[in-house]
Amino acid sequence: MSLSYVVAVPLAALTLALVMLAAPVSRAQEAGAAAGDPDRGRVVYRSVGYCVSCHGWAGDGKAGTNLQEPVGPNLRETALDSAALVEVIGCGRPGTPMPYHDRAAYRDGRCFGMALDDFAPGSEPVRGKTFSDRDVANIVAYLEAYVIGRGEPTFVECTEFYDNPSAAACATMD
Amino acid sequence: MNVKHLMVGLAAAAAAGSAGMAHAEVTPERLLAAGSEAEAGNWLMVGKAYDLNRFSTLDQINTSNVAGLRLAMAAPIGGSEPAGFGIGAMQATPLVDNGFLYVSDPWGTPYKFDLSSGDAARPVWVCDTGIDKDPSQGILLANRGLGLSGTNVITVLPDGRVVACDADTGDVVWDVQAATDVGEGFTNSPLVVGDKIIIGQSYGDWATRGWIAALDANSGEELWRFYTIPEPGEPGSETWLCDQTGNPDCWKTGGGAAWVAGSYDPESNLTFWGTGNPVPMYDPEYRPGDNLYTNSTVALNVETGELEWYFQYTPGDYMDYDEVGPALLVETVIDGEERKVMARFGRNGIFYTLDRATGAYINSVAYVGNLNWTEGIDPKTGKPLEYDPESALQTYAMGAISRAGDVATTCPNIQGGTNFFPTAYNPELGLAYAGGIEGCSDLSVREVDPADVTPGNIFIGGAGVNSGEQTGSINAVDVATSTIAATLPTTYAMYGGVMASADLLWAGHMDGRFAAYNASTLEELWSMNMGTSFQAAPITFLVGDKQYVAIVGGGLGVGGGLAPELSNMQAANMLWVFALD
Numbered sequence: 007m008s009l010s011y012v013v014a015v016p017l018a019a020l021t022l023a024l025v026m027l028a029a030p031v032s033r034a035q036e037a038g039a040a041a042g043d044p045d046r047g048r049v050v051y052r053s054v055g056y057c058v059s060c061h062g063w064a065g066d067g068k069a070g071t072n073l074q075e076p077v078g079p080n081l082r083e084t085a086l087d088s089a090a091l092v093e094v095i096g097c098g099r100p101g102t103p104m105p106y107h108d109r110a111a112y113r114d115g116r117c118f119g120m121a122l123d124d125f126a127p128g129s130e131p132v133r134g135k136t137f138s139d140r141d142v143a144n145i146v147a148y149l150e151a152y153v154i155g156r157g158e159p160t161f162v163e164c165t166e167f168y169d170n171p172s173a174a175a176c177a178t179m180d
Numbered sequence: 181m182n183v184k185h186l187m188v189g190l191a192a193a194a195a196a197g198s199a200g201m202a203h204a205e206v207t208p209e210r211l212l213a214a215g216s217e218a219e220a221g222n223w224l225m226v227g228k229a230y231d232l233n234r235f236s237t238l239d240q241i242n243t244s245n246v247a248g249l250r251l252a253m254a255a256p257i258g259g260s261e262p263a264g265f266g267i268g269a270m271q272a273t274p275l276v277d278n279g280f281l282y283v284s285d286p287w288g289t290p291y292k293f294d295l296s297s298g299d300a301a302r303p304v305w306v307c308d309t310g311i312d313k314d315p316s317q318g319i320l321l322a323n324r325g326l327g328l329s330g331t332n333v334i335t336v337l338p339d340g341r342v343v344a345c346d347a348d349t350g351d352v353v354w355d356v357q358a359a360t361d362v363g364e365g366f367t368n369s370p371l372v373v374g375d376k377i378i379i380g381q382s383y384g385d386w387a388t389r390g391w392i393a394a395l396d397a398n399s400g401e402e403l404w405r406f407y408t409i410p411e412p413g414e415p416g417s418e419t420w421l422c423d424q425t426g427n428p429d430c431w432k433t434g435g436g437a438a439w440v441a442g443s444y445d446p447e448s449n450l451t452f453w454g455t456g457n458p459v460p461m462y463d464p465e466y467r468p469g470d471n472l473y474t475n476s477t478v479a480l481n482v483e484t485g486e487l488e489w490y491f492q493y494t495p496g497d498y499m500d501y502d503e504v505g506p507a508l509l510v511e512t513v514i515d516g517e518e519r520k521v522m523a524r525f526g527r528n529g530i531f532y533t534l535d536r537a538t539g540a541y542i543n544s545v546a547y548v549g550n551l552n553w554t555e556g557i558d559p560k561t562g563k564p565l566e567y568d569p570e571s572a573l574q575t576y577a578m579g580a581i582s583r584a585g586d587v588a589t590t591c592p593n594i595q596g597g598t599n600f601f602p603t604a605y606n607p608e609l610g611l612a613y614a615g616g617i618e619g620c621s622d623l624s625v626r627e628v629d630p631a632d633v634t635p636g637n638i639f640i641g642g643a644g645v646n647s648g649e650q651t652g653s654i655n656a657v658d659v660a661t662s663t664i665a666a667t668l669p670t671t672y673a674m675y676g677g678v679m680a681s682a683d684l685l686w687a688g689h690m691d692g693r694f695a696a697y698n699a700s701t702l703e704e705l706w707s708m709n710m711g712t713s714f715q716a717a718p719i720t721f722l723v724g725d726k727q728y729v730a731i732v733g734g735g736l737g738v739g740g741g742l743a744p745e746l747s748n749m750q751a752a753n754m755l756w757v758f759a760l761d
Binding site for chain 2: 058059063068069070071072073074075076077103128168170173174175176177178
């Protein structure tokens with residue numbers, strides 16, 4: 007499997023993007039190349055990270071989001087490939103509320119060759135829950151198997167997501 | 181000894197255990213007298229008395245000796261299971277009657293503790309409401325306290341039920357599904373008045389329509405209901421220009437939730453409730469107009485539920501400035517005239533005094549350090565100077581936000597100023613107190629198709645994000661003159677309540693510090709960091725003849741978003757009780 011990827015650029019940080027483009031290929035991306043377990047990925051998306059808060063249970067930024075942050079991009083319609091997903095989950099999107107989850111993000115250069123100190127005070131990337139490399143791969147596998155390109159979410163998808171046929175969150179769905 | 185004699189003996193022992201005081205029924209008469217000397221040792225309702233002044237005359241603990249305060253009792257409380265918005269913060273004001281303390285957790289479950297020993301908070305019962313703690317529910321968990329009614333302890337639940345528990349046994353006496361529409365529920369506390377329990381639907385931002393209702397205290401049967409958003413044809417409906425949007429039903433999901441219990445004036449038999457923001461909070465193009473009766477105080481006749489008067493603070497709001505915060509009932513002298521006023525700290529950063537009988541505006545003063553959304557308040561109408569009654573969409577001083585992409589920064593923060601936070605009034609000093617937030621928010625609109633709006637799912641129509649650093653303050657306002665008497669800046673946003681006792685003011689901080697201040701100067705006289713985030717109001721009471729102070733602490737909840745540096749604080753729900761040696 008190829009280890010060379012195009013580095014995805016956070017659109018909100020154009021200045022930063024110039025630095026990123028010059029950065030070496032990250033180790034986080036390499037780790038993500040391993041095939042993940044989509045069912046474990048769903049558990050991580052639901053219960054380990056705070057993904058639902060911004061992206062909603064269905065990844066569309068609707069049901070399940072909360073008041074704390076702006077709603078996240080619609081992952082059901084994302085154009086990101088596996089490598090880009092690994093990078094965004096691991097390194098976050100500096101300049102946006104998308105947090106980083108890689109245990110060594112911004113410590114050993116794996117994220118755009120940058121450290122937290124390289125960012126202006128107040129503009130550092132947001133720290134999220136720490137995922138193992140395997141769990142990053144698991145979430146990517148989950149998104150690719152159950153979310154990306156899947157159209158409008160369904161009641162069955164909702165009950166499967168919450169692993170509960172009578173989950174309250176699904177009660178208002180058609 | 182036969183069984184009957186044994187039971188009598190046990191009852192006598194129990195009575196002796198509570199310092200010889202009888203476990204009396206909480207009658208309507210006792211509730212009317214909750215602020216009197218006869219009930220000075222108790223705390224019978226969340227606001228201490230119907231005026232919500234949260235003022236105690238107990239003065240064993242005072243400025244001269246509070247430095248010697250120590251932790252006397254502590255007990256864990258349950259309810260830290262998360263819902264979709266995470267673990268709820270502990271926001272309940274405990275109640276105390278004759279040495280027994282009643283408090284609720286964020287899921288509304290009531291607990292009773294026996295404090296009569298003075299050295300341990302012994303659990304007596306946990307009332308099992310049967311609440312379904314389904315973590316998929318996309319709701320904000322909170323419960324702001326219980327009500328005492330006769331021999332019952334009343335709780336309101338996030339699933340829309342109201343439950344009466346027997347005060348002696350903790351058994352469920354009655355259980356009614358008071359809120360029946362999808363998305364409706366309760367986060368506040370009930371207000372017990374006479375033979376009625378007054379409740380407020382709390383989940384406005386979940387695309388519902390707010391209401392306030394009275395239940396029969398003996399059965400839970402609904403007696404009247406007042407919708408905070410009028411339906412077409414009713415007075416006030418002309419302020420919902422839904423037809424202009426192509427969605428004539430926009431009022432049905434218009435919010436205006438009543439998520440903090442109101443005050444009550446026995447003389448006029450009026451209850452004063454605050455209402456929440458119009459929904460969606462950031463997209464006025466979804467619901468053009470002034471949006472009555474959102475962001476208002478409504479004065480309702482307790483017997484009939486009829487609207488006596490209303491005052492809307494921020495018409496056509498797009499800053500999320502709910503005005504649910506407590507309406508303090510105060511008697512004061514303004515310009516040489518004795519006045520009965522309703523005084524309150526607005527979430528919009530302004531302290532208002534209104535005439536209690538008519539709702540007429542009297543005076544106001546900005547109490548936050550940075551307020552940019554209005555140039556000031558019209559001294560005749562009490563409305564913001566920018567308010568244009570002819571306009572479908574208001575533009576306040578910091579500029580409009582729009583679907584076309586206009587963004588703005590509003591100060592104070594969308595969460596206030598103050599918020600649901602319990603406030604207090606010391607009648608001896610003439611000072612009203614509140615803790616609050618000092619900061620600003622960046623606002624933007626995100627258009628949502630009406631077809632995608634589903635009651636029960638959060639519906640905000642945009643974003644309000646912290647703009648720069650958020651700190652806090654405690655303010656003391658002289659109600660008679662509408663002037664700031666003292667301000668204490670705080671490191672973190674204040675996200676809980678205050679309590680006034682004799683010459684002290686008490687407040688818990690988000691970082692776990694609980695503190696006592698000089699009531700006149702706000703100089704800190706004592707503090708102790710308990711490690712649990714404080715978002716509730718303290719109380720003070722007697723066990724026997726000794727004064728205690730209690731407060732509950734727990735997780736950060738939504739308030740934690742104002743202090744990211746505290747995010748590692750864990751949630752452990754606790755009751756803390758303090759005393760002098």
